[in-house]
Amino acid sequence: MRRVFSHLCYSDRMKQDTWQIWTCRALVGAVLFLNVQCALAFILNPGKYAPAFELQGEAGRAAVQGMGILFLMWNIPYAAAFWHPLRRWYSLNEALMMQAIGFAGECLLLTSLPVGHETLRSSITRFIIFDGVGLAAIAGAAWGVWRYRSTQDRF
Numbered sequence: 001m002r003r004v005f006s007h008l009c010y011s012d013r014m015k016q017d018t019w020q021i022w023t024c025r026a027l028v029g030a031v032l033f034l035n036v037q038c039a040l041a042f043i044l045n046p047g048k049y050a051p052a053f054e055l056q057g058e059a060g061r062a063a064v065q066g067m068g069i070l071f072l073m074w075n076i077p078y079a080a081a082f083w084h085p086l087r088r089w090y091s092l093n094e095a096l097m098m099q100a101i102g103f104a105g106e107c108l109l110l111t112s113l114p115v116g117h118e119t120l121r122s123s124i125t126r127f128i129i130f131d132g133v134g135l136a137a138i139a140g141a142a143w144g145v146w147r148y149r150s151t152q153d154r155f
Helices: 002-044 046-053 057-074 076-083 089-112 118-151
Strands: none
Touching (some): 002 046, 002 057, 002 089, 002 118, 046 057, 046 118, 057 076
C-alpha cells in the first residue's frame, strides 16, 4: 500500500513539475522569441533600422548588424533557461539580471539624450517598453521557479 501511495504522490509531483516547467518556459520563450526575432531583423535588414538610431551608410549598416549579433549572443542564458527553467535556474537568474541591466541602462540613456533627437528618443523608448515587458516576463518566470524550489525538498 505504501508503494502505491508513494507512486501517486510522485505522479502528482511530476504533474506539478510539468505545469511549472511549461509556465516558466512560456514566459522565457516569449522573451527569447522576440529577442531573436529582433536580432535577426537587425542582422538581415540593417538598412531599415539604421535611420531609427540616426545612423546611415556602411557605418550604420555595420552598427545595426553588430547590435543584432550582440542580441543573439546575449540570449544564450535565455535559451538555457527555456530548455529547462527548473534545472537551469541559474541561467534564468542571469537572464533576469541581464534584462534588468538592459532596462535600467536604456532608461538612463534616454534621460541623457539632448533635445533634438526625437527619432532616437522614440527608438530608445520602444526598447524600454520592449525590455520592460521582457523584464516582467522573466521576473515572473524567476518568481515561479523560486517559489517552486522553495517548496521542494530537493534541489
